[in-house]
Amino acid sequence: METKHFNNQKQSQDDAALLLQQGEVVAFPTETVYGLGADATNDEAVKKVFAAKGRPADNPLIMTVGEESQLDDYVTVSQPAKTLMKAFWPGSLTIILPIKPGMVSMLVTGGLQTAAVRMPANEVTRSLIKKAGFPIVGPSANLSGKPSPTTAAHVAHDMDGKIAAIVDDGPTQIGVESTVIDLTAKVPTILRTGAVTQEELATALGQEVVDGTSKKALAADQTPKAPGMKYRHYAPDKDVYVFDPLDWFDLQGVLQPSDAVMAEDHLLEQLANKQQPSWSLGQSLQQASENLFAGLRYFDDQAAVDRIYVQAMPDMGLGKAYNNRLAKASGGRLFQGGDRD
Template sequence: METKHFNNQNTDIEAAAKLLQQGEVVGFPTETVYGLGADATNDEAVKKVFAAKGRPADNPLIMTVGNIVQLTPYVEISDKAKSLMTAFWPGSLTIILPIKEGQVSMLVTGGLQTAAVRMPANEVTRTLIKEAGFPIVGPSANLSGKPSPTTAAHVQHDMDGKVAGIIDDGPTQVGVESTVIDMTAKTPTILRTGAVSQEDLAKVLGEEVVDGTSKKALAADQTPKAPGMKYRHYAPDKDVFVFDPLDWFDLQEVLTEHDAVMADEDLLKNLKDKKQPSWSLGHNLNQASENLFAGLRYFDDEQKIDRIYVQSMPDMGLGKAYNNRLAKASGGRLFQGLDRD
């Protein structure tokens, strides 16, 4: 299949929308990561997304809309859910809601009676969806389990020849996937951390919000309500290790030419060997989140690199989302520092 490459101009957006109307798959930008779009009401189109990604069939897809009107035929929207939409949409919040009977494909929901829904902040994509005339599915536009794409070039790397088109709107701004909140639970529960924090959600809802991301992993026969709950995600083929900034000088004692290090600018200024393969995470947490997946993807393609050491961040706010993705990418492996006894 030839993959067409589009820019963010109206004529290209219209051409991409026509591909969606024809049941094809198109890579699209959001403020978080690039997504892989297809008509959420067309089972054959949705199957193409699973095939392109190599995604397990029981891993539900997010239904992405250009406006709330597109959503109302498919899900039940409570007053509390409306308050979240008012506060955080368009933006990086995905809300799990009950579906209306017979209105949503079971391929999209993973066979569940709930659907994960989102309205992205990216104007190009909202225009695309409104032009297409239906909601689209929107999983990250990478091979299943691999680091998420934050540029159109990342999408091309994984999906060239597998999808009908890719829209390039430049690098994403947030860099980690949206927060997912389950509004069908007895108490609103976060199933995936992101830029919208637990405190942000609780303030709008006026009630407790539970962080469910640390719950025991799902069993093989259980279907997750949201992406990222069951299967390994964000993982390069190379070995990834997480290091604490306090261990920075110890880490430098063990680095070789086959190791890459990803750290913020303050640490990299003190890198002893200036030839050491390195990737800047920027000057702050926002920039680190933007740069994380791009760095992992870059070093994963470098043949001489065997190991990637990545700096952890303070575990609060967006830092929780950053550390969550990093823990999944590393499989929980940590650099423990040197034993100096």
């Protein structure tokens, strides 16, 4: 299959919408990461998404809309959900809601009676979905388990020849996937951290919001309510190690020529070996989140690199989402000061 590459202009949106209407798969931009879109009401189209990604069938897909009215036929929107939509949509918040009987494909929900729904902030994508005339599924546009794509080039790396088209609207702004909140639980529960924080959600709802991301991993026979809960995610093929900035000088003492370092500029400026493979995470937490997946992808393609050491961030706000993705990418490997392993 030849993958078409579209820009963000109106004609390209029209062409991409037509492909979606024909049951094809189209990669689209959001403010978080690039997504892989197909008609959420068409089982055959949804199957193509699973095939392109190599995604397990019990891993649910997010239903992405261009406007709230596109949800009316598929899910029951509660008052708390309306409150969150008013506060954070369009934006990087995914809400889990009960589906209306027989209205949502079980391929989308992983066989559950709930669906994860979101309306992204990217105007190109919202326009595309409205032109298509139906909600689309929207998992990240990468091979299952690998680092998420934050540019159209990342999508092409994984998906050229596997999908019908890629809509290019430049690099994403946030760089980590949306926050997922479950409103079908007894207490609103965060199932995936993102740019919308626990504190912001609790304030908007006027009630307690539980962080459920630290709960024990799901068993093999359990179906996750949201992406990222059960299977390995965000992981390059190279070994990734997380380091605390307090261990920076110890880390430099054990770095080998085949080791790559991803860190903020103020640390990279102190690298003793100026030839050490390195990737700038920028000068702030926001920039680090934008640059994380791109750096992991870059070094994963470098034959001369064996290991990737990545700086951890303060575990608050967006830092929770950043550290969550990094922990999954590393499989929990930590650099201990003074010890290479």
